[in-house]
Structures are given as C-alpha cells and as structure tokens.
Amino acid sequence: MPRISRDTDIYPISLRELEVLRVEDITPAMRRVTFGGAGLLAHTRDGEPVPALVSDGFDDDVRLILPDPETGDRPYPKSLGDGRLDWNEQVNDLFRTYTVRTWTPDAGEYGELAIDFARHGAGLAEGWSASASAGDRVFIAGPKNCGAHPSHTDWLLLVGDEAALPAIGRCLENCPAGHPVVAVVEVPTRADIQDIDCAADLDMHWVVRDEGGDFTEELLTHVRGGGKLPEGTPFLWAAGEAGRLKTVRTLAKKMGVPREHVEIVGYWRRNNAVAEGAAAGSAGTSSISPLMELYEMAEIAPGLALRSAAELGLFEAVDAASTASTASTASAASAATPTVADVAPAVGVEAGVLLRFLRYLESLKLVTLTAPEGDELSGGDAAALTGVGLTPLGQELSDPEGPVSRLTGPDALRPLSWLHLTEGLRSAAPVTVGSTGSTWEQLRAGDPGIVENLADAEATRAQWVAPALAQGFGQLSARLTGGEGLKSVAVAGAGEGTSSAVYADELLRHHDDLYVVVLDTGAGTDRLIAELGEARRDRVTVVAWDREATPDVHAGAVLVVDPYALVAPEKVPGLLESAAGIAPRVVVVTRLLAESGDEDHDYEEDLTRLLLEGRSLPTKRDLSRAVSAAGLTGVADLPVGWGTHAVVALKV
Numbered sequence: 245m246p247r248i249s250r251d252t253d254i255y256p257i258s259l260r261e262l263e264v265l266r267v268e269d270i271t272p273a274m275r276r277v278t279f280g281g282a283g284l285l286a287h288t289r290d291g292e293p294v295p296a297l298v299s300d301g302f303d304d305d306v307r308l309i310l311p312d313p314e315t316g317d318r319p320y321p322k323s324l325g326d327g328r329l330d331w332n333e334q335v336n337d338l339f340r341t342y343t344v345r346t347w348t349p350d351a352g353e354y355g356e357l358a359i360d361f362a363r364h365g366a367g368l369a370e371g372w373s374a375s376a377s378a379g380d381r382v383f384i385a386g387p388k389n390c391g392a393h394p395s396h397t398d399w400l401l402l403v404g405d406e407a408a409l410p411a412i413g414r415c416l417e418n419c420p421a422g423h424p425v426v427a428v429v430e431v432p433t434r435a436d437i438q439d440i441d442c443a444a445d446l447d448m449h450w451v452v453r454d455e456g457g458d459f460t461e462e463l464l465t466h467v468r469g470g471g472k473l474p475e476g477t478p479f480l481w482a483a484g485e486a487g488r489l490k491t492v493r494t495l496a497k498k499m500g501v502p503r504e505h506v507e508i509v510g511y512w513r514r515n516n517a518v519a520e521g522a523a524a525g526s527a528g529t530s531s532i533s534p535l536m537e538l539y540e541m542a543e544i545a546p547g548l549a550l551r552s553a554a555e556l557g558l559f560e561a562v563d564a565a566s567t568a569s570t571a572s573t574a575s576a577a578s579a580a581t582p583t584v585a586d587v588a589p590a591v592g593v594e595a596g597v598l599l600r601f602l603r604y605l606e607s608l609k610l611v612t613l614t615a616p617e618g619d620e621l622s623g624g625d626a627a628a629l630t631g632v633g634l635t636p637l638g639q640e641l642s643d644p645e646g647p648v649s650r651l652t653g654p655d656a657l658r659p660l661s662w663l664h665l666t667e668g669l670r671s672a673a674p675v676t677v678g679s680t681g682s683t684w685e686q687l688r689a690g691d692p693g694i695v696e697n698l699a700d701a702e703a704t705r706a707q708w709v710a711p712a713l714a715q716g717f718g719q720l721s722a723r724l725t726g727g728e729g730l731k732s733v734a735v736a737g738a739g740e741g742t743s744s745a746v747y748a749d750e751l752l753r754h755h756d757d758l759y760v761v762v763l764d765t766g767a768g769t770d771r772l773i774a775e776l777g778e779a780r781r782d783r784v785t786v787v788a789w790d791r792e793a794t795p796d797v798h799a800g801a802v803l804v805v806d807p808y809a810l811v812a813p814e815k816v817p818g819l820l821e822s823a824a825g826i827a828p829r830v831v832v833v834t835r836l837l838a839e840s841g842d843e844d845h846d847y848e849e850d851l852t853r854l855l856l857e858g859r860s861l862p863t864k865r866d867l868s869r870a871v872s873a874a875g876l877t878g879v880a881d882l883p884v885g886w887g888t889h890a891v892v893a894l895k896v
Contacts, residue, residue, distance in 0.1 A: 254886075260383070307340070308384050309321070360409070402427040657677055675855050720882070734799040735748050735751070821874040834862060
C-alpha cells in the first residue's frame with residue numbers, strides 16, 4: 245500500500261507539565277479545556293532538554309497523563325533519552341489520547357493549548373474534565389508528529405463523528421480560501437452543532453444522531469444519490485468509531501480515490517461488554533500463577549487460528565451474510581441471523597468443520613454463536629441451525645483494508661518462520677517459512693507480489709523516521725563540515741531499498757539547496773523515483789550499488805539506513821567500507837538493540853531476521869565493531885525520532 249501523500253514531520257516524544265487556564269462548554273456534549281504554562285516552552289526536565297511544543301497539523305494528538313482518581317497520585321513516564329518515554333503499567337492506566345483543538349503560541353505569556361473533550365458520561369478523562377478547574381496541573385506527551393494540511397489534491401472530503409470533530413474543526417479553520425471541501429459530521433443532538441470559521445468552499449453536512457442520523461449513511465446517500473461533488477481527485481480523511489469506518493473505506497474504493505489520498509483512523513471502539521464487579525475480599529496470589537503465565541506464553545493456537553480465519557476471509561464472509569440477511573428483511577431489528585451453513589460456501593470449508601472452528605473463535609471473543617436448543621437439534625443439522633455473528637473486535641476484522649490486512653500479507657508470513665526456531669538456532673541459517681517448504685529467498689523469487697508489498701511497507705515505515713532525520717540534518721551537516729554544510733548526500737537502505745527514496749525525498753523537502761544520490765540496492769529506478777515528490781526529482785540521481793564494490797559516484801556524506809537489513813552481520817564492515825568510498829562521512833541510521841531489557845518486539849524482529857535471511861538487529865557493541873572493522877571512527881550517536889539512532893562515522 246502506498247504511503248500517505250501528506251507530508252509529515254516527526255518530533256521526539258516530549259513530556260511537559262501544563263496548567264489548566266480555563267474550562268468552557270462549547271456545546272452540551274463538548275467541553276473545552278485550555279492549558280498554558282512554562283512547560284509549553286523549551287525547558288529542562290529530569291536533566292534532559294525538552295523542546296518547545298510544536299503543533300502544526302489539524303489532527304495532532306497528545307497523551308494526557310491524568311491523576312489517579314482514587315489516590316490523586318500523578319506518575320509520569322521518564323525519558324529514555326532516545327526520543328521515547330518509558331510507559332510503565334501504572335502510567336498506561338492513566339493516559340488518554342486526545343486531539344489538539346487549537347495551539348496559539350503567541351497567546352498570553354507562554355502560549356495556549358486547547359483540547360476538546362466529548363462528554364459521554366463515563367470514563368477516566370470524562371471524570372477529570374468534569375471537575376477540572378483553573379490551576380489544576382496535568383502532564384502531556386506529544387505531539388510526536390504533525391501532518392501537512394491535506395489541501396494538496398483537488399478537493400477535500402472530511403467524515404466523522406463527534407470524536408473527530410476537534411480535528412475536522414481545526415482542519416476547516418486552516419483550509420485555504422476557496423478550496424473545495426465536503427464535510428459530513430455526526431453529533432449527538434442538534435444543540436451540539438458548532439459554528440466553525442472556514443474560508444474554504446464548504447459543503448457542510450451535520451448529522452444528528454438522536455434524530456436517527458448516521459454519518460456513514462449520510463455519506464453514502466450524498467455520494468450515491470447524485471449529490472454534487474467537486475471535480476478532480478479528493479483527499480479523504482475520516483475518523484470516529486472504528487467499526488463504522490468500514491463503510492467509508494468501501495466507498496473510497498468505489499469512488500476510485502487513490503490509496504495514498506485516503507487516511508481513515510479509528511479514534512475509539514465500541515465495547516458492549518458488561519463490566520463485572522470484583523469478588524469480595526482479596527484473591528491473593530497463588531503458586532500456580534507462574535505456571536499459568538508459562539502456559540499462556542507457550543500458547544500458539546490463538547495466533548494461528550486468527551491467521552487462518554483471516555486467510556479464509558471468514559470475518560468478511562460473516563459480515564456479508566449478516567448484511568444480506570438485513571437487506572432481505574424489512575428492518576434490521578427483524579433480520580434473521582445467518583447460520584454457519586450460510587457462511588460455509590463463501591470460505592470453502594465444510595459446514596460441520598467450520599462450526600467446530602467457530603466455537604474456538606467464539607472462545608477468543610471474535611464471533612458469537614446462537615446455539616439451538618436440544619429439541620431443535622432433533623434430527624437436524626447443527627451447522628444449519630446455529631446462528632453466527634461478529635463481536636465488535638470481529639467486526640473490525642471484517643474490513644479487508646483494516647487490521648486484518650496485517651494477517652494476510654507478506655508481513656504475516658514472516659513470523660511463521662518461528663515454527664522452525666529450534667532448527668534456526670542450531671544452524672544460525674535461514675529456515676523454511678511455515679509449511680511452505682520454501683525459504684524466504686525462494687518465496688520472494690517465486691512471487692513478485694511479495695517483494696512489492698514488502699517494498700510498500702518499508703516505505704511506509706521510513707515515513708515515521710526520515711522526517712526527523714531531515715529536520716535535524718542542517719545541524720548535523722554543519723557539525724560534519726565545520727559549519728560549511730553539505731551540498732550533496734548519498735542514501736542507501738534498507739532491506740527492500742525503498743526507504744532510501746523516502747529519506748531522499750524528506751531531505752530534499754527540508755533543504756532546497758541539497759542534491760541527493762539514491763543508491764539502488766535492487767528496488768529499481770522507476771520504483772525509487774515513484775517515492776519522490778515530482779517537484780523534487782530534478783535534484784536526484786539514482787545509481788546502482790551492489791553493496792560491495794564502490795560505485796563511481798561521490799557525495800559529501802552517505803546515509804546507510806538499517807545496514808543489518810541489507811546484508812548479514814559479517815558483511816556489514818564491507819558494506820560500510822564501500823560506503824566510505826563514496827563519501828568520507830558515513831551516517832548509519834538504525835535501531836540499536838539493548839543488551840537486555842529492551843522491548844520484546846525488538847528481540848522478536850532480531851530473531852525473525854536470523855530465521856529468514858541470516859540477518860539481525862545490531863546492538864551498540866555490534867555496530868561499534870563493524871565501524872572499526874571498516875576502518876572508520878565513530879564520532880557521534882544521535883537519537884532520531886522514536887528510538888532510532890544516527891551513528892556518525894568518519895574515514896580518517
């Protein structure tokens with residue numbers, strides 16, 4: 245999937261303490277809290293510098309770390325020193341994510357930050373905002389990224405419920421004069437409709453929920469019913485309750501909106517579970533608890549079942565059968581629940597076997613089954629009599645463009661190499677992937693679609709690091725050249741090669757006088773050029789690099805992104821030595837694995853690379869040895885973005 249076409253800037257995740265300045269009810273269902281204080285400016289906390297707050301994007305969000313409602317304690321996450329914060333269990337229970345409604349840096353002494361709280365009548369943030377008053381203090385983290393205003397296409401389509409209204413309101417206020425916009429917003433009551441200043445050519449649709457309105461239905465009616473839409477290509481931004489956004493995704497595809505111009509975000513999820521009160525008294529602890537933890541750790545069936553259901557298209561099939569049942573009746577209330585037998589043909593599984601599988605998925609709270617009574621089964625077929633539906637989580641998985649897509653593409657194949665972990669550990673060599681009988685290299689060679697999807701995924705991941713490097717590149721450039729700055733830079737990496745073009749594009753976007761050489765490690769010139777903004781392509785040259793011999797090209801510095809994804813660990817020194825032949829200044833951009841105590845996902849990625857291609861994620865010690873073996877001298881280790889490092893090495 246192509247990366248989103250909005251330019252994005254990345255910032256370290258900074259913690260700051262703010263003070264409530266005022267509280268006001270914008271509408272009956274929306275309360276605005278305005279914050280201020282010296283924490284909005286650059287300052288030092290716990291011995292580390294905190295930059296001034298930046299919020300340029302209409303959908304910027306922050307994490308509010310609220311006081312413990314029972315004890316009043318105010319814990320906060322400590323800085324890890326690399327652009328990340330340490331979110332421990334206590335803090336995780338106390339933070340909530342909210343959109344920045346307005347940021348006015350020139351208001352008052354320090355600036356003012358406003359956040360709108362949708363009032364639902366329950367919840368941690370609801371309780372805090374209901375009693376908040378001037379002088380209260382709260383910690384916030386972020387924004388960690390700011391996206392450009394999506395007015396770079398012919399027109400803009402904004403869709404959402406009241407949770408999305410703060411972002412939509414800010415977007416409309418920031419729209420260029422005359423830019424065509426269609427907005428569909430759902431609010432609880434007519435009294436919750438807001439006055440929003442907007443200089444755009446706006447077609448505004450307010451949908452009132454207590455009058456039977458539904459923003460998805462309003463959107464469908466407007467588009468399918470011949471409602472007037474602006475001409476040209478839109479950018480579609482939608483947010484709200486995650487389960488309802490599938491309709492918007494489907495409509496975007498039918499409208500033919502390019503995928504890079506579609507951004508759909510689930511802001512919240514409907515939870516229809518009934519909270520159960522805790523049993524009286526303390527349960528204490530038991531010696532069996534560690535054994536239960538071990539059992540859960542060793543359990544692989546849920547993950548395999550989830551992947552199998554995704555590959556079968558089971559969630560989508562149940563949703564389609566439910567929709568068909570509703571459409572065939574006068575109302576949703578009287579709709580017949582589809583049976584297991586109704587769904588079986590769509591997924592190619594015999595109905596009786598499918599029923600057995602669905603019973604397991606029900607235990608995972610992904611589907612619901614309406615089992616027949618004993619008398620109903622007399623002489624009957626259980627699969628034909630058992631109704632099947634989706635839980636809220638299962639409903640989210642019914643959208644093929646949503647979270648389920650991560651369970652069916654090439655990225656979902658990678659963890660299956662762990663089925664041969666013992667073999668891989670003993671051989672320290674690539675293993676076959678799952679039950680395919682093929683290694684990762686063989687699978688890639690046999691299916692170009694795998695390579696294409698992986699290249700898209702790599703480009704998307706690079707979008708969350710490259711802007712941060714580009715923003716600080718001016719200072720790095722001056723530091724490397726004694727203040728003169730760099731006029732050219734070469735870029736290579738990572739495993740698929742597409743990240744090199746993303747880094748090049750961000751460097752060019754932030755530095756008008758820079759020329760970039762993209763080192764092609766196998767992606768191909770056309771694929772790399774496609775990642776570059778059209779207006780910036782005249783400042784780029786693509787040169788092939790086989791990762792060993794030094795190409796006939798020179799630059800002021802060379803960036804090597806994730807070299808341990810490009811080659812096996814023992815070949816990294818040779819890779820860096822070849823890079824140093826292009827430029828005497830080598831900047832390695834990579835995640836660095838802690839010797840112990842790091843995130844489990846990072847250690848998982850390290851082992852997955854071993855099993856797939858004999859590659860790795862490096863520790864700081866690994867990279868230091870490789871730099872030295874390449875005849876280079878490391879001179880700096882700079883944090884970039886959220887947990888990534890830029891390690892600078894010089895050829896002396």
